[in-house]
Amino acid sequence: MTVEAGHFALVLALFVAIAQGTLPLIGAARGHGPWMALARPAALVSFVLVAFSFASLVQAYVASDFSVVNVVRNSHSAKPMLYKVSGAWGNHEGSMLLWVLILTFFGAAIAAFGRHLPSSLRARVLGVQGLICTGFLLFILFTSNPFERMIPAAADGQGLNPLLQDPGLAFHPPMLYLGYVGFSVAFSFAVAALLEGRVDPAWARWVRPWTLAAWSFLTAGIGLGSWWAYYELGWGGWWFWDPVENASFMPWLAGTALLHSSAVVERRDALKGWTIFLAILTFALSLLGTFLVRSGVLTSVHAFATDPERGVFILALLVLIIGGSLVLFGLRGPALKGGGLFQPVSREGALLVNNLLMTTAAAAVLLGTLYPLFLDAIGGGKVSVGPPFFNAVFVPLMVPMLALMAAGPFLNWKRGDLMGVLSRLKAAFAFAVAVVLLAALGEDSITAALGLGLAAWLFAGTLAELTGRIGLFRVPFGQSLRRLGRMPRSAWGMTVAHGGLAIAVAGMVGISAWKVESIQVMRQGETVTVAGYDYTFAGTREIQGPNYIATVGDFTVTRDGEFVADLHPENRVYMVQGRPTTEAAIYPTFLGDLYLVIGDPDGDGYVTRIYFNPLIGWIWTGLLVMVAGGMVSLTDRRHRVGAPRPSPARGSPSPA
Secondary structure, three states, X not given: OHHHHHHHXXXXXXXXXXXXXXXXXXXXXXXXXXXXXXXXXXXXXXXXXXXXXXXXXXXXXXXXXXOEHHHHHHOOOOOOHHHHHHOOOOOXXXXXXXXXXXXXXXXXXXXXXXXXXXXXXXXXXXXXXXXXXXHHHHHHHHHOOOOOEOOOXXXXXXXXXXXXXXXXXXXXXXXXXXXXHHHHHHHHHHHHHHHHOOXXXXXXXXHHHHHHHXXXXXXXXXXXXXXXXXXXXXXXOOOOOOHHHHHHXXXXXXXXXXXXXXXXXXXXXXXXXXXXXXXXXXXXXXXXXXXXXXXXXXXXXXXXXXXXXXXXXXXXXXXXXXXXXXXXXXXXXXXXXXXXXXXXXXXXXXXXXXXXXXXXXXXXXXXXXXXXXXXXXXXXXXXXXXXXHHHHHHHHHHHHHHHHHHHHHHOOOOOOOHHHHHHHOHHHHHHHHHHHHHHHOOOOOHHHHHHHHHHHHHHHHHHHHHHHHHOOOOOXXXXXXXXXXXXXXXXHHHHHXXXXXXXXXXXXXXXXXXXXXEEEEEEXXXXXXXXXEEEEEEEEEXXXXXXXXXXXXXXXXXXXXXXXEXXXXXXXXXXXXXXXXXXXXXXXXXXXXXXXXXEEEEOOEEEEEEEEEEOHHHHHHHHHHHHHHHHHHHOOHHHHHOOOOOOHHHOOOOOO
């Protein structure tokens, strides 16, 4: 009965979303207060209904209700409880319900915390959210119903894809969706601004925290997915430029540009039209990622849908939502006049160059991702666009951006002094040169040394900006500490996030340039030396897991005769599906990971793959620091309070 109640709640949510997406917009156009006021309760009710529906699906998984088709296909009674719960969104139907749940959550958050928003703007923002929700609820109810019954009920389920039975993948989709769907708020604010014909610093103040939250969640989601691929798939890498990876990376690039562009609107009332366009583009890329993964055009562990009907429906939604918003932008965008003027050498100029490089990089990734699909669709044959293309196009765009990031925060708004900035970065430049020289000693890759120097330049430049802000070494130390304590949270967040990016870049350079790999057949008692570490194979043993059987290899690692670690890689076979998975054994150190995978038997030994992955842990450390920076910035008092309430004397509509 709970299943039917969940389905019925979803139907009710559709009707509420239709009301939310029409009446407030009509009311805002006509200045009709009661219809505009309807947006807030509609958004809250919509969230409650979808949350109940999602809870009903989770309950069906927890209870192993095998009268539900979705549960039969993606769960099993022997599965651990964590994966019973995560199985609710580890499939196409459940993941789309999670998508809508997060969409209504953001709508409810706007309704609950948007008290300072003018009533007409709030009505339009929530109205656009309601229209998006309507489209996806129609998609779920007509093509992807998660509550479909199986009659008669099955005795047991088929289980969840073994690759998804992992803590990293249990939390990766919700984080990713909080980022994807979070950008819908920026999109709704952009469309609402176009409908009102007004973009000002107050609008940027309202939209910035939502963009910052979405960016932080998307960064965390991408990091979790990369970390999972590293230790679960057993290939020793962290990024492969896979189309599904690119689907999440493109909105991250555009969202990063949007985050910086909105700061210019807030501080200088400039780049208005560009910021609106970025808000539309970022959500468009989020929807495109949803289409690629859910339409069946891609084959991946993340790509659940194979029904062409679903793909056509999502494509129609994509065209309707994004095409309509771009038409509106074409009609209303030219009327958005820019505010303050600025010189090319200025904080605004640096942020604009940052934006151009980010969006160009997103366009390059989009081209490399869609070109093989387009060529195949028109009968041009199958081609593969892999890491060589992306590295050749993406890296040259990122080098000047990273170089500029260190100098940009030193520039003044409106007009900057380039020579003065460079003089303040002399210590950072000296540190970067020292890192390049140190990295080049004994290595044959000058490119990698320069890459580490670039990361050092950004990190030292970020520290130099912080020390300059608090007057370290220029004023008494106690006064510097007081300045440090009074620094705005947004400034702290920028410093932390930029420093995190520098750490991550250093890790990317290290693993790309100096990775060591060795593949061989090892017999019991045999020792193999890789990157100065000796790996001794002591044999294998069988263990029984909750729903799998594993062959575990026992290895001892030493260096110069000194014990380092015991490693125990696994080769698992899940009993329900009969599918094998690899569990790599990883021993992290400050300078790199010892990474060991055991494969299939070969004669009287086992195939083993041993890697030394230099600095790879720095990647996820840097990403965590970046997320922390975003969260710190989000706690800035300006974001908590929001934009000031407009003065009725100036003719602005007052909040309802």
